[in-house]
């Protein structure tokens with residue numbers, strides 16, 4: 001080539017009437033894939049969209065089923081105790097969010113931007129709250145600062161039952177969620193900016209405000225909204241430790257379970273949908289901005305040792321980690337004490353669930369079964385769905401609709417989804433009514449509830465595989481499902497395991513979505529915690545929460561072992 | 577396997593407009609002979625891959641376009657039933673399978689027994705020169721070996737047409753050059769009708785029985801490598817293939833009138849012309865004996881030859897490839913000579 005001017009800029013056609021392509025016969029593969037994608041989309045419609053629709057309709061229904069316009073909403077806003085819950089929910093959420101985002105930012109900074117020792121251990125500890133239902137921190141707080149708590153004096157006369165307890169419990173429970181976002185935000189910053197700043201002799205303080213904070217701003221925004229939504233819609237913590245302090249999430253529970261006032265429950269449910277939908281929109285916006293800001297030339301930042309900074313962060317992160325462990329160990333001690341606080345002799349008396357209300361050990365086994373089914377079927381459905389969405393040729397509209405349905409659960413709090421399930425599946429007119437009260441509905445609900453994150457994990461993994469593999473296979477006249485099972489699935493095994501583990505642990509610990517749809521035959525461990533606590537059996541509730549915690553931890557350990565061992569060998573090609 | 581196999585391919589009036597309005601191809605009509613290797617060559621974004629994908633059945637042409645294999649219309653047939661073999665730049669080898677499993681991937685389905693499969697794999701491994709690597713994993717192969725596995729996999733099913741999209745582009749220059757020759761031998765042994773896409777002109781020259789030079793979604797020229805090189809149809813082709821001096825001058829009854837003198841040409845009449853001269857067609861002689869003189873502005877020695885830039889002879893500096901033994905330095909005045917037959921007049925642009 002003699003001249004450099006040969007790279008012709010390729011202008012777009014200025015002919016607006018684009019010609020239509022030749023019609024090609026659909027191959028058998030294409031047809032099967034489209035049908036399969038439609039079936040999975042229909043599944044999502046039934047599991048997510050229609051229950052939400054049922055909730056919406058319910059909120060506009062009168063006592064005898066007719067349309068009454070906004071009169072339910074008018075009733076709600078006319079009730080001062082319910083509107084009080086709005087301001088309670090908002091104020092708790094704002095305070096918890098500020099504290100949680102600050103703590104998680106500091107913790108993530110310590111992990112990503114300093115050379116403090118023990119970063120691996122700290123990261124591990126930070127994820128511990130994910131392994132327990134949100135009821136667990138609340139129970140621990142009762143033991144620590146409640147009426148008979150051993151650190152009650154630290155409360156300086158304030159009561160833990162109410163906003164203070166809710167706030168601390170929520171910060172504990174939402175911390176790992178915020179931390180993951182902050183770690184991502186801090187890991188994407190560009191080292192060159194820091195080099196430029198130090199070349200300009202900017203002070204560390206100035207660099208922090210002009211480089212670090214702007215670099216992490218999308219993470220800060222995203223974490224703020226995620227935590228806010230989690231707190232507003234969480235029901236476990238305020239249920240246990242809220243006392244007389246009512247919030248929206250507990251109101252739904254009281255309206256629906258206590259007073260059987262489904263319409264008012266639906267109204268509150270719709271209100272809870274607002275922050276979730278808003279936060280979802282913000283998150284989508286942030287994702288776009290963040291990926292645009294991450295130029296491919298960005299150089300990863302390597303922290304340099306600094307005795308003062310490293311020590312300071314060691315102290316702060318150490319305190320946070322200690323607080324997390326204190327909460328867990330308090331629940332453990334309480335569950336093992338024969339009769340707190342009078343007889344602290346260790347015993348397994350509180351683990352004798354069969355002699356207590358709440359469903360006994362059976363509820364724990366129900367939970368394991370339910371979580372197992374959720375992991376197995378959920379992984380199969382979600383991974384297949386992501387595969388079909390990514391690989392189906394043409395069919396743009398179908399794939400777009402599917403993507404929308406797959407991301408929709410991200411904007412639906414568990415408690416709202418569960419409520420929608422009552423309205424939708426409990427209706428005798430619904431042909432799926434027969435699953436009401438069975439394990440199946442719990443599994444369906446859990447898969448739907450945790451669909452989006454797992455879906456995104458699958459899509460990311462699929463995008464990392466060479467896109468031409470499918471093309472080559474079809475040119476070799478190999479049916480797509482064969483390539484799916486022989487190539488795509490084995491190659492994506494790490495993501496598949498990751499999804500299965502995520503679904504299992506979340507199904508095991510969730511309370512909010514399933515609290516409305518379990519039946520006496522299908523009580524779950526997390527529900528048992530709730531009911532035992534309600535009945536005043538706080539120590540057995542702690543014991544059950546710890547049982548869940550140990551089961552979730554065991555699954556994580558097995559998962560880590562699998563990833564390190566089996567995958568280490570079979571996925572060797574990844575590291576080259 | 578030495579017989580010519582495969583089909584004739586005819587692309588008829590195939591244009592492509594993508595859903596977003598991008599016009600990737602203007603209507604193209606082309607014939608590929610049985611067993612021929614046809615190379616699509618052109619700069620990035622000119623529509624080569626789109627052309628290949630239309631032939632494969634991965635992309636549908638705009639209505640009115642047709643693709644024919646052996647005179648049979650396959651336009652509406654999806655890739656699964658076109659019997660094409662494909663090799664991509666990324667190779668798309670199955671990372672969780674070894675070499676033999678990759679090659680035999682499509683054979684297992686065709687009711688072939690294990691013995692038959694094994695013998696076919698052995699045959700392909702020998703053909704592509706990767707004996708002994710059968711049980712290697714893909715990540716234990718070099719780039720060149722991967723490329724051969726991808727090729728063996730693509731031809732395992734005896735496709736009617738072999739489609740290759742920049743199969744050497746992922747490799748480094750030295751390896752690319754070596755594999756070019758090997759690939760050429762291999763394609764000739766296979767004798768399958770082959771359509772090959774590249775933006776590298778030396779690859780196109782080595783491999784192509786014919787070359788289709790593309791520009792902005794249209795065919796700029798079709799011809800044998802020699803035709804394309806010595807008789808480019810346009811300024812674009814001349815400049816895209818190899819180094820070219822393009823002289824805009826007045827031709828007056830067999831003579832080109834230039835700032836540094838005159839050049840004899842095979843052209844009668846009078847008028848403004850664009851003449852193309854390859855650097856190696858220009859001879860250096862003593863200025864006293866020459867009708868055209870210039871001053872050496874730069875000399876770059878590349879071992880096998882030296883490339884000079886000569887000012888003052890033409891309207892722009894001339895590139896001249898001179899023998900590596902010629903004693904010449906910057907500032908020298910040199911005489912230039914060109915055989916009239918080596919001067920090609922370009923039409924239009």
Ligand SMILES: Nc1ncnc2c1ncn2[C@@H]1O[C@H](COP(=O)(O)OP(=O)(O)OP(=O)(O)O)[C@@H](O)[C@H]1O
Nearest residue numbers: 010594596598600619620621622623624625626775
């Ligand atoms: N799916 C698509 N949608 C819209 N435009 C497309 C699509 N695929 C390709 N194009 C556009 O069509 C034009 C031709 O693309 P094509 O891939 O055929 O080029 P190419 O010659 O193979 O280039 P390269 O050498 O870079 O591979 C480009 O402008 C490209 O951006």
Ligand SMILES: [Mg+2]
Nearest residue numbers: 624625626741
């Ligand atoms: Mg291309």
